Amino acid sequence: MKIAVGLSGGVDSSVAAALLREQGHEVVGITMKLWREGRYKGGDKDACFGPGEAEDIANAEALCCQLGIEYRVFDCADEYEKVVLDYFRSEYLVGRTPNPCVRCNAFMKFGVLPQLARKSGLAFDKFATGHYARLREENGAVHLFRGADEKKDQSYFLYRLNQTQLKRLLFPLGGMTKQEVRELAARYGLSVKDKPDSQDFYSGDHAELLNTPPREGNIVDTAGNVLGKHDGFWHFTIGQRKGLGVAAKHPLYVLELNPCRNEVVVGSADDTLQHELKLADCAWITDEPSGEVQVKVRSASNLRNAFFEAGKLVFPDGITAAAPGQSAVLYRDDEVLGGGIIESAE
Secondary structure, X not given: OEEEEEOOOOHHHHHHHHXXXXXXXXXXXXXXXXXXXXXXXXXXXXXEEOOOHHHHHHHHHXXXXXXXXXXXXXXXXXXXXXXXXXXXXXXXXOOOOOOHHHHHHHHHHHHHHHHHHHHOOOOOOEEEOXXXXXXEEEOOEXXXXXXOOOOOOOHHHHOOOOHHHHOOEEOOOOOOOHHHHHHHHHHHOXXXXXXXXXXXXXXXXXXXXXXXXXXXXXXXXXXOOEEEXXXXXXXXXXXXXXXXXXXXXXXXXXXXXXXOOXXXXXXXXXXXXXXXXXXXXXXXXXXOOOEEEEEEOOOOOOOEEEEEEOOEEEEEEEEEOXXXXXXXXXXXXXXXXXXXXXXXXX
């Protein structure tokens, strides 16, 4: 089988390529080039989007030389600007909380990249990545499951993949732990065996992507009392506790962002508790679910029990700091059912 592997220059995608090569498959490495020098400043931390991309591409190219496989780089900077960065900017500036990684996976990594590769004349049977998630085909449909390593599971970011995409995918690391992957990297003699994981989608200050000048506004409590000042509501996120710059007897959390008034509303931990979420723009792996489900509203959050019906999630025990714009991803046990974008929370 001929398999194209999406290479990021990190340990996971590198091990995925080496493992598939060892299994006897014909493997080719492909990479998205996203960074355009001079467009943004970026920073020093390891991230999917930033000036460190040149080093990542060099690592991926060195891996392919080591494995003796073909390697190609595809310039996706224009598409990334339109699909991910414009979305990120527009969501933040209307007071919503975007999830650029969900959007990038659905439309870029598993959309634009393999499409460009095929358009260039590169033929392959499957597209593989180093994601920690599992696939299983039953009755003609592909089902998506959480990765075996709960701490590294990335299924939250993949819930918008459709059946056409899923049927062409492989996740070679889905049944492995991160420790096992690093041990394989050492056995293969990969130079990236100890490389840290990317922690964010952008290496610099997120505010830089918004290209919006500072604008003073008020930080207020739920009664409208002014507690402090800020230089732009877009510097805050729902549920944020640290860095508010407001002194109080008890911890304060961001409850609401009001772009019209450039206002940040804060309150106590109890005020962050919500019991109903309305979803829009839903995407389902197979059929739309109903009844008892488990839900994540952030990739690193714990699964919370809920009831789902006709676009509405009800949480008997409540859920904290769910924000409009975030993805709510629905599960049953380890299976990903799909999810949607939070339209409102109460």
